[in-house]
Amino acid sequence: RPPRVFVTRRLPGDALDRLAARAALRVWPDALPPPRDTLLAEAREADGLITLLTDRVDEDLLAQAPHLRAVSNVAVGHDNIDVAACTARRIPVGNTPGVLTETTADFAFALLMGLARRVAEADAYVRAGHWRTWDPSLLLGTDLHGATLGLVGLGAIGVAVARRARGFGMRVLYVSRRARPDLEAALGLVRVDKGRLLTESDFISLHVPLNEGTRHWLGRAEFAAMKPGALLVNTSRGQVVDQAALVDALASGHLGGAALDVTDPEPLPLDSPLLRLPRVLLAPHIASASHTTRGRMASMAVDNLLAALEGRRPPHCVNPELFA
Ligand code: GLV
Numbered sequence: 001r002p003p004r005v006f007v008t009r010r011l012p013g014d015a016l017d018r019l020a021a022r023a024a025l026r027v028w029p030d031a032l033p034p035p036r037d038t039l040l041a042e043a044r045e046a047d048g049l050i051t052l053l054t055d056r057v058d059e060d061l062l063a064q065a066p067h068l069r070a071v072s073n074v075a076v077g078h079d080n081i082d083v084a085a086c087t088a089r090r091i092p093v094g095n096t097p098g099v100l101t102e103t104t105a106d107f108a109f110a111l112l113m114g115l116a117r118r119v120a121e122a123d124a125y126v127r128a129g130h131w132r133t134w135d136p137s138l139l140l141g142t143d144l145h146g147a148t149l150g151l152v153g154l155g156a157i158g159v160a161v162a163r164r165a166r167g168f169g170m171r172v173l174y175v176s177r178r179a180r181p182d183l184e185a186a187l188g189l190v191r192v193d194k195g196r197l198l199t200e201s202d203f204i205s206l207h208v209p210l211n212e213g214t215r216h217w218l219g220r221a222e223f224a225a226m227k228p229g230a231l232l233v234n235t236s237r238g239q240v241v242d243q244a245a246l247v248d249a250l251a252s253g254h255l256g257g258a259a260l261d262v263t264d265p266e267p268l269p270l271d272s273p274l275l276r277l278p279r280v281l282l283a284p285h286i287a288s289a290s291h292t293t294r295g296r297m298a299s300m301a302v303d304n305l306l307a308a309l310e311g312r313r314p315p316h317c318v319n320p321e322l323f324a
């Protein structure tokens, strides 16, 4: 019989048509994620799952999914999946790196510029009918050129942001577990420790995966150490930031502003202070959302799933030790 595959949402492009030719496919039709009991019920029957970052794949699910042989996440991040638990059950986990790097870096830069030059505030100002005249003091922002950008994490996306920052005349610092002397020479990046990154950066942009080492990487002590008026951009995961500390740093004015594509939780509750604070630019987790890239992510997720179902190593596998 063809393998049974559950897909937790409709995906853009034609990747699922390709999958339908080789698997008995069930696609969750709603705009919102399947409720937990639905996901568990589907997993019970499934040989393969295509999941999004909104779907939790944990030991509880795996213990109820006796046929499961493949999990494929339509994201580069995989913090929604207990990869160790999958590995223990010899289930390969796929993700979608590479295809979204430049698209995500573009959006991180859009947030950086939008926050620095107050683009959303300017738009709201004009629409509200407040625009009376050219005003020398109206909506003054922060220059990118000549400013220092601190990158937290120098994986593929961090590097792509660094390239853009150099093109805009910024000085770029980074913290990373791994030194990248090749990139320091090629792009003029400077590796620093956390303390220097916090005290010297005019902008800080986060590009680390969420794990136990990066959860609340920015907390109260870190915000206090940042330059007064510094600006924060987050396109990684909301939990990399202690959001209560972020709110306080914004409310006190010590932090100059924040541009957030990711929050904790998602979506942000409508009573969140982040929706009322000035100098906060918000987006609904769309950094990889270009037509081309979302199509490629879906296609890569299908390739990863099919490989795992056929016992081959997925082209992009988070637990490749299964195939060692
Ligand atoms: C999106 O956040 C992703 O991890 O791809």
Ligand code: GLV
Pocket: none
């Ligand atoms: C602004 O529009 C200027 O001409 O300086």
